[in-house]
Amino acid sequence: MAIIKQFDKRSGITYVYDSKSYYDKEKKCSRAKRTLIGKIDPDTGEMIPTDGRNKGAKSKPTLSAPDIDKDKRIQELEDENRQLILQINALKKELSRLNQSSRK
Numbered sequence: 001m002a003i004i005k006q007f008d009k010r011s012g013i014t015y016v017y018d019s020k021s022y023y024d025k026e027k028k029c030s031r032a033k034r035t036l037i038g039k040i041d042p043d044t045g046e047m048i049p050t051d052g053r054n055k056g057a058k059s060k061p062t063l064s065a066p067d068i069d070k071d072k073r074i075q076e077l078e079d080e081n082r083q084l085i086l087q088i089n090a091l092k093k094e095l096s097r098l099n100q101s102s103r104k
Contacts, residue, residue, distance in 0.1 A: 004034065014040040016047050 004017045017034040024031045038047040 005040065012042075016040060
């Protein structure tokens with residue numbers, strides 16, 4: 001295992017990788033598997049850890065309590081559920097009525 005620094009000319013960012021070497025039997029040569037672990041801050045020269053998906057080590061945004069009124073949303077969903085149940089029952093009755101009329 002080795003730490004590799006690689007400068008990207010297009011973006012001007014120096015990335016830091018964890019490199020693991022292994023021998024590839026098919027190609028009969030040594031290869032390297034690199035995993036992104038961070039990038040170098042150009043101002044301080046310190047490594048900034050990343051999660052490997054170009055998102056940085058930032059926390060995920062969370063919804064705050066004032067944004068969502070949970071009790072109101074629950075009540076809306078319960079009302080919608082009641083309406084759908086009534087509609088399903090009405091459709092079942094109509095289906096049974098149609099089945100009976102087609103048998104006659």
